[in-house]
Amino acid sequence: MANPVQFLTRTRSAYRMGWTDYFSYAYLVVGLFTMFAPVVWLVMSSLKTESALAQFPPTFLPYSQKSVSVPGYDQPLPLYLTRITGDDGKTSERPMAQVMRLGIMATMVDPAKPAEKPVQVNINERKPVNELEFATSNYTEIFGKFSFGTYLFNSVFITVIATLLTLLINSMAAFALSKYQFKGQKWVFGLIIATLMIPPTIILVPVFLVINTVGLLNSLWGVILPAIATPTGVFLLRQYMLTIPDELIEAARMDHASEWRIYWKIILPLSAPALAVLAIFSVMWRWNDFLLPLIVLSKSEYFTLQLALNSFQGELNTQWHYLLAMTVITLIPITLVFAFLQKYITTGIASAGVK
Amino acid sequence: MATLELENLVKTFDKATILHGVNLKVEDGEFVVFVGPSGCGKSTLLRSISGLDSPSSGEIRIDGQRVNDVSAAHRGCAMVFQSYALYPHMSVYDNMAFGLENMRMDAALIRSKVTAAANLLRLDALLERKPTQLSGGQRQRVAIGRAIVREPKLFLFDEPLSNLDAELRVSMRAEIRDLHTRLKATMIYVTHDQVEAMTMADKIVVLRAGKIEQVGTPLDLYNRPVNTFVAGFIGSPRMNFISASLVSGQAAGVHSLGMRPEHAQLAGPVAGGDITLVVTQVEQLGSSSLLHGMVAGDTPFELVLAGQTDIRLGDNVGIHLPPAQLHRFDQGGLRLPN
Numbered sequence: 001m002a003n004p005v006q007f008l009t010r011t012r013s014a015y016r017m018g019w020t021d022y023f024s025y026a027y028l029v030v031g032l033f034t035m036f037a038p039v040v041w042l043v044m045s046s047l048k049t050e051s052a053l054a055q056f057p058p059t060f061l062p063y064s065q066k067s068v069s070v071p072g073y074d075q076p077l078p079l080y081l082t083r084i085t086g087d088d089g090k091t092s093e094r095p096m097a098q099v100m101r102l103g104i105m106a107t108m109v110d111p112a113k114p115a116e117k118p119v120q121v122n123i124n125e126r127k128p129v130n131e132l133e134f135a136t137s138n139y140t141e142i143f144g145k146f147s148f149g150t151y152l153f154n155s156v157f158i159t160v161i162a163t164l165l166t167l168l169i170n171s172m173a174a175f176a177l178s179k180y181q182f183k184g185q186k187w188v189f190g191l192i193i194a195t196l197m198i199p200p201t202i203i204l205v206p207v208f209l210v211i212n213t214v215g216l217l218n219s220l221w222g223v224i225l226p227a228i229a230t231p232t233g234v235f236l237l238r239q240y241m242l243t244i245p246d247e248l249i250e251a252a253r254m255d256h257a258s259e260w261r262i263y264w265k266i267i268l269p270l271s272a273p274a275l276a277v278l279a280i281f282s283v284m285w286r287w288n289d290f291l292l293p294l295i296v297l298s299k300s301e302y303f304t305l306q307l308a309l310n311s312f313q314g315e316l317n318t319q320w321h322y323l324l325a326m327t328v329i330t331l332i333p334i335t336l337v338f339a340f341l342q343k344y345i346t347t348g349i350a351s352a353g354v355k
Numbered sequence: 356m357a358t359l360e361l362e363n364l365v366k367t368f369d370k371a372t373i374l375h376g377v378n379l380k381v382e383d384g385e386f387v388v389f390v391g392p393s394g395c396g397k398s399t400l401l402r403s404i405s406g407l408d409s410p411s412s413g414e415i416r417i418d419g420q421r422v423n424d425v426s427a428a429h430r431g432c433a434m435v436f437q438s439y440a441l442y443p444h445m446s447v448y449d450n451m452a453f454g455l456e457n458m459r460m461d462a463a464l465i466r467s468k469v470t471a472a473a474n475l476l477r478l479d480a481l482l483e484r485k486p487t488q489l490s491g492g493q494r495q496r497v498a499i500g501r502a503i504v505r506e507p508k509l510f511l512f513d514e515p516l517s518n519l520d521a522e523l524r525v526s527m528r529a530e531i532r533d534l535h536t537r538l539k540a541t542m543i544y545v546t547h548d549q550v551e552a553m554t555m556a557d558k559i560v561v562l563r564a565g566k567i568e569q570v571g572t573p574l575d576l577y578n579r580p581v582n583t584f585v586a587g588f589i590g591s592p593r594m595n596f597i598s599a600s601l602v603s604g605q606a607a608g609v610h611s612l613g614m615r616p617e618h619a620q621l622a623g624p625v626a627g628g629d630i631t632l633v634v635t636q637v638e639q640l641g642s643s644s645l646l647h648g649m650v651a652g653d654t655p656f657e658l659v660l661a662g663q664t665d666i667r668l669g670d671n672v673g674i675h676l677p678p679a680q681l682h683r684f685d686q687g688g689l690r691l692p693n
Contacts, residue, residue, distance in 0.1 A: 247440035250407050255454030255501070256428040265453070269444040 039331070046324035049135040053320050063130040068111045070097050080126040082108055084119065095129055096121070138325035145322070150301060151308040152329075155287060158223050158304060159333075163282040165228040167275055173229070174237030174271075175263050179249060189238070196231045200291070208295050222296040223304075227286065233278045240274035241267060276344035283337050287330075305330045357418045357431070357508035357541050358383050359404065364413035366399055366565075373399045375565040376413065381543065381558075386535050389545045390552040390588070391562035397545045398513055400562070404543065405511050406430045417508060430509075433502035437514040439494045441486040441501075447473075448482040451501045458505075472500045475534075492523045499534070510542040516551065528554055549589050553577070561585050583611065583688040592616045592645065594682070595656045602629050602676060605683070609691060613682035616645070616657040620675040628673035632656055634666060646672070 011021045041060075045053065048062040055063075067076040077097035085091045096108040099118050106126070109118045142148050177189050207226050216222030244267065252262045268275070290306045297303060303311065309330065312323045359381040366374040373396045381387050389397040402408040404415060406427030415422050422430050441450050448469055455465045473479045476496040486494055495515060502510055512531070516524045532555055535542055546552055552559050553573045561568040561576065561584075569581045573589075580586035586594045595616060599609040622628025636647035646658040646666060658674065666672060683691040 245438060245440065247436045247438050248442060250427075251434070251436060251440040251501075252442075252453070253407070254405065254427050254432065254434050255505075256457035257453070258457070261457060266442060 042324060042331075043328055046138060046321070046328045047134045047136070048321065048324075049133070050319075050321045052135075053324075061132055062134055064133045064135070066129045066131045068097050070109060070111050071114045073097075073099065073109075077109070077111070079111070079129040080106075080108065081129055082121050082126040084121065084125075096126070135321065138321045139329070142322050142326055142329075147301070148308075148326070151303050151305045154220060154297075154302060155304040155306070155330075156333075158220055158293075159283055159286040161220075162224040162228055162286045163279055165224065166230060166233055166282045167279060169229050170233035170278065171237050171268060171271060171275065172263065173234045174241050175267050177234065178238045178241035179244075179246070179267070189234075192231045192234050204291065204295065207292070211296055216296070218297060218299050218302055220297075220302060223289070223293050227289070227292065230282075230285075232281070236278055237271060237274050240271055244270050273344055276341055280337060280341045280344065284334055287334055359509060359541065359543070360414075360416040360419075361400075361404070362414040362416070364400070364403060364415065365411045366396070366403060366408065367411045373565050374403070374410070377565075377567055379560060379567065379570065381541060384539050384541055386532075386542045386544065386555060386557045387560060388552040388556035388558070389543065389560045389562055390547065390549055391568075392588070393547055394564075395562040396565040397547075397562050401434075401511055401513055401543060401545050404509070405432050405434050407434075431507050432509040432511055433505050433507035434511040434513065435495075435498045435502050435515045437517055439486070439498040439515075439518075441494060441497055443486055446483050446485060447478060447489070447497050447500075450486065450497055451504050454501065454505050468504045469500075472503045475503065475537075476500045491519050492527060495519065495527060496530075499531070503534075503538070508541065510540055512542065512544040514546055515544075516546070517548075524551075531555065550591060553589065559589075561588060579690070580613075580682065581690050583613065583684050586613050586682055586684075586690075590615055592657050592659065595619070596684075597630070597650060597654050597656065599683070601651050601654075602681075606691075608685055609683045610686040611684045611688075612676075613684060614676050614680065617659040618677060618680035619656075619658050620677065621658070621660060622673035622675040628675040630656075630674050630676070632658065632672050632674050634668055634670045634672060637664070637666060637668060639663060648672075650674070 012018050044060060044062060049064045052059070052062055052064045066079045068079050069076045077099060079095050079097055081093055082096040083091055083093050084096075095111065096119075097111045099107045099109050101107070101123065104123050105120050106123050107118045108121045108126070110116055173192070177185060177192075211217060211222045211226065216225065248266055248270075249262055252266050257265065288306065289304075290310070293304045293307050294310070297307060300308075300311065305326070309323065309326055312319060312326070359379075361377050361379040364374055364377040365372065377400060389400060391397050399408060403410045406422070406425065409423065417430060417432075442453065445453065451469045451472060452465050455468060460468075469482075470479070473482055476499060478493070478496055478500055481489060481493060481497075486497065489497065495518075498515070515531075516527050519527060528551060531542075531544075544551075544555060556573055558570060559573055559576055560570050563584055569576060569585045571579075576585060576589045580589060580594075583596060587596070593616075594613045596611050596613050599605045599612050602612060605612070620628075630650045632646065632648040632650055634646055634648040638645040638647070641663065643662065644660045644664040644666075646660065646664075648656055648658075650656045656674070685691055
């Protein structure tokens with residue numbers, strides 16, 4: 001793992017590529033392309049100006065048309081590489097700025113000689129002059145517009161609080177289900193797992209009615225509370241806690257530890273890998289959640305980023321350059337969480353599965 | 356400092372009865388060892404005393420007080436587990452201090468107690484380490500230290516040395532013995548190793564299938580085992596049993612005879628003596644020799660000889676059985692008086 005090149009070019013046999021290697025690498029490349037290409041396209045597009053986004057055919061890199069200021073004209077004029085047939089019958093190509101366009105004829109002026117009389121050029125005789133330009137203004141501008149800060153705060157608040165509560169509630173349930181013997185224990189566990197079979201959309205209306213009745217509509221808590229107990233989390237943590245030796249708990253009990261202290265000082269620290277996994281999942285679920293916030297939060301001051309993204313898509317007019325920039329910003333926290341904690345996912349899931 | 360009494364203790368799990376009415380009295384300051392083959396209920400008995408399991412019926416009294424309904428923490432027992440059960444995420448210091456912190460003891464007092472226990476067990480240099488950074492013997496000492504700091508009335512050891520290698524086991528044995536002498540506390544120690552029991556105990560309790568077979572000092576058990584089970588269990592190598600009919604002049608009712616390998620004597624290099632042994636294996640240990648063989652065709656018999664021997668495989672040797680060392684048992688395996 002020390003040398004990434006060595007790691008990425010490993011083969012089954014130490015000396016040559018076997019057919020399994022070709023197959024594996026082909027599979028991995030296809031997988032990389034299908035999963036990563038849309039993200040790369042999104043990031044590149046988010047750096048395009050509004051006009052470059054509307055261009056057809058689309059370009060991969062964010063090109064935009066160059067424009068020049070020509071004395072005598074108020075606005076900067078778009079620049080075209082224009083083929084001009086001179087008075088002597090020779091054709092030459094040179095950059096010209098467009099003053100105005102009418103039908104298929106454009107009035108062009110040479111920016112080098114602004115004093116000369118503008119010429120009429122057929123639009124088929126010219127090509128726009130493009131330059132690479134990263135429209136970082138997409139990003140800087142959204143912070144000022146659309147109360148982006150509020151949306152970001154709402155999303156972060158919901159994600160952080162809901163994740164903390166999820167960890168707390170689920171680990172307490174998992175502790176009871178893994179370390180206490182009581183009548184109906186298996187039944188309760190089975191019931192919790194059985195709720196996995198009910199799709200969230202099915203219970204959407206009842207959830208809405210409950211949230212409405214308890215007066216949590218248009219409150220961030222209305223999004224946080226319904227989702228904090230998850231069967232996946234209980235299952236994951238319970239399986240992991242089963243691997244913690246009972247003798248530790250017995251030793252703690254003889255050490256005068258209360259049940260709460262056993263949970264807090266012994267079980268929780270020892271379940272850290274499984275808790276990390278659940279934390280990652282929970283952050284991803286809450287951050288990406290759309291349906292529940294959509295029905296609970298209707299006032300724009302409570303919108304999460306996901307809802308704000310949706311509201312950008314207007315009925316008549318969508319400001320794609322802002323929408324794309326905001327989408328990229330929305331992706332960043334999840335990417336960071338995943339990048340730093342993904343090692344726990346493999347270790348945590350692996351050890352949760354094997355008792 | 357405490358006495359312990361068990362009266363008619365019964366423990367059943369589902370349908371299986373693990374303990375069949377155990378009666379026992381442990382005096383203040385005694386070192387008592389529960390010994391028996393695996394599955395005999397010795398650990399269950401210990402867990403019942405500690406309060407981690409509750410007995411199905413019967414009474415447990417510590418210092419004369421009935422403690423059946425007292426929680427494990429409040430019985431004043433401290434337990435050392437077979438797996439040590441150290442908290443892996445805490446340092447050695449925190450492991451030992453955890454119990455005292457739970458009792459809401461003053462921090463300065465905790466520090467002095469933990470330091471004292473660490474001194475006693477030579478753990479001073481290791482206080483900041485995590486259990487995973489310790490060797491087996493050190494972990495064992497931390498587990499004992501965790502028990503000591505609470506100054507319990509009763510120390511309970513559940514096969515504490517079974518995870519250690521042979522050499523370390525011998526030295527830890529001496530350390531625990533030494534600890535008992537210094538603390539003068541009542542200790543109950545569970546093991547399946549009869550050598551451990553013999554070397555450490557003031558009093559041995561031999562258990563089989565949930566019943567106490569015999570209680571006594573190590574030499575009591577060695578010299579006067581009450582039945583063939585205890586006779587076979589205590590002593591190494593184990594006692595030889597032969598049919599009474601092989602040796603002439605036995606009283607009526609004697610069914611089998613027991614003779615420890617170290618008490619049987621060589622009668623002569625050729626056949627003679629009370630019985631004849633056909634040697635099937637010779638183990639030369641240098642200071643002593645161990646002969647394995649058969650008597651009367653199919654009864655295995657072992658013999659310990661002092662020093663070295665030139666007896667070989669396949670030799671027939673005569674064995675003399677000194678009558679004073681002969682153990683006599685009846686049909687049911689119970690000891691008959693000499």
